[in-house]
Amino acid sequence: MSDQPLARHPLTHLRRQRGWSLTDLAQVVQRRAGVNMAANRQKIWRWEHGLAVPDLPAQLAIATEVGIDPNTVAALPWPTWLLTVDGMERIDQGWTTGTAKDTLTLVGCMTDISDDDRRAYLLLTGQQAADLATAWAAVPAVPTIPTSKLRHATGHGIVDAELAGWVEGRVHQLWHLDDLIGGDYCLTLAQADLQLIRRLLEQARFGGLIEQRLLTAAGELLRLTGWCAFDADRHAAAERYWHAGLRTSAAGGDTLTGAYILSLMAMQHSYAGDGRTAINLLQTARERIGPGSSRTVHAMLDAWQVRAHAAAGEAAQALKALARADAHWERRDPDEDPAWAYWMRRPSHTIEVGLGFVGLGRTDTAVRLLEEGQAGRSLDYTRDTALGLTAIASAQAEQGDLNGALENAGRAADLMATVDSSRVTDLLQSFSRRLPHGPVQTAFQARLETLAQAPDQSVE
Known part of the structure; x- marks a missing residue:
């Protein structure tokens, strides 16, 4: 696979597709719009990291250079109009x-x-x-x-x-x-x-x-x-x-x-x-x-809706969705299930439900449900075990239980030595950033960096 970092902003992807450096793009904007780009690299970097939004002349300069109609720029907010450069197959x-x-x-x-x-x-x-x-x-x-x-x-x-x-x-x-x-x-x-x-x-x-x-x-x-x-x-x-x-x-x-x-x-x-x-x-x-x-x-769909309502800040609706999900689970007939549903467990014990409660700030409930789910998870689910441990650690950190959080996050990091999941790694990085500044955070971040530098595991 490519060693190039992931593009986390449409402007980064556009630059790479055109072979432009930060300075190259700054020169495009200055040439097309006459915008002062004295601090060129810094401006582009801030745009790509969501720290600033280019003004309209700069946006129009980029659009003109890559052949996007100015009306598209006027109709769509930044950076949505950039998605029209190299978007989806027709839907x-x-x-x-x-x-x-x-x-x-x-x-x-x-x-x-x-x-x-x-x-x-x-x-x-x-x-x-x-x-x-x-x-x-x-x-x-x-x-x-x-x-x-x-x-x-x-x-x-x-x-x-x-x-x-x-x-x-x-x-x-x-x-x-x-x-x-x-x-x-x-x-x-x-x-x-x-x-x-x-x-x-x-x-x-x-x-x-x-x-x-x-x-x-x-x-x-x-x-x-x-x-x-x-x-x-x-x-x-x-x-x-x-x-x-x-x-x-x-x-x-x-x-x-x-x-x-x-x-x-x-x-x-x-x-x-x-x-x-x-x-x-x-x-x-x-x-x-x-x-x-x-x-x-149906239980799966309702369980995922718990996380969705949590993301929308709707605690009451999240609880109702979980009640529906568990009710479906109690009345399920395994003979009706598609083959891919082999992984599904009681909805209240799924990691997504636990993460939903973390998002709602109900960390006591989150820890209880996530720990119950971990107890019933076999070693065949290494990635999910690491994800569940990370979710528990995040909830414990919110509770102020730093020792418990570090223990579970450390166990998750150990498992990630044999699993390649950016989703879990991202959550571990997020957990690390929320740790108190000082030796504890520095030590855990160093542990994650060591993990990231480990050689790829071969798959036979």
Whole structure:
């Protein structure tokens, strides 16, 4: 993978795409707008770190240089208009098998999107994400094809059916590998499998029944690949994978995977602090699958809504969502669950619910629920164990229990020696920044820096 740092602001990405240094961009602004850029590098740096907003002449200078209509700059706030330079694949196309394949090709034909797209910010606005979810929910259901009919339809093409089964099994293997070693490691593996499915779907020798099965597998794999990108802080890439996953799962008739993708998009917006968009996405997913679907999936959607309401500062609604989630869990029938729901546990014991209570300032409740969840988590979930310990440490730090916080954060850091998850590392860094200034913070920060410099773990 590339050693280049993630781009955490659209202007940083734009500079890299054009091969500009900070000074180069300052010269562009001065040449185009005549703006005084005496402190050029410092100004650009402040723009890219969200510490200042360029005035309108400077914005128009950048837009003119890269070919963006001034009306776009006038219509959209900074830095939203920069997203039009290198944005998402089109989300306003019709929902057909053809457009599903086209979108899969766009994200799957890249050699390694995890290196090509290193943007650690969202491409879709809240309204665009809601529009995409609404369009997905309106797609007519595609009938599910029984495996027995599939084998009958392929006749002597039994190798095709076996190959489809291999692809499905491979997706399941990657689910569990991600639990163990984290999204950064699994991202390249998932991308390689996307290449395979893309090539298979491009070959006309498969009949319609095999095609539907492969589209369903593609939707599941795109969901996982987006999750790996999200776990690695590559948020723009995650959105692009999930957009393609919504289309391929819809073409394959897999509504539950589409709902799962929307729930992950909601989680992404919750992490970004946009609880309202997260709530809207989860509501759309819930309405689309209907009350007769798996109660475990409904429990998951309501559990994630706890975190969304917390991000929106809505404590009462968060408590109601948790009550609904636990009620669904009590009445679940495991036989109704999709295969990917193997990881789901009692909603009140999930890490996202615990983080929601941390965000609401209810640290006593957060610690209790997170510790109960940790007690029931097996060693097969290394990344989640580290994430849970970090969440507990964050809550304990808020309570003033510095010793307990450092103990749990230290255990999480030890686990991260064998896991590659930028999401967990970011939370550990955030925890470190909240420690009291002095020797304790310096020592813990040094520990994290040692972890970051450790050689990559090989995956066999």
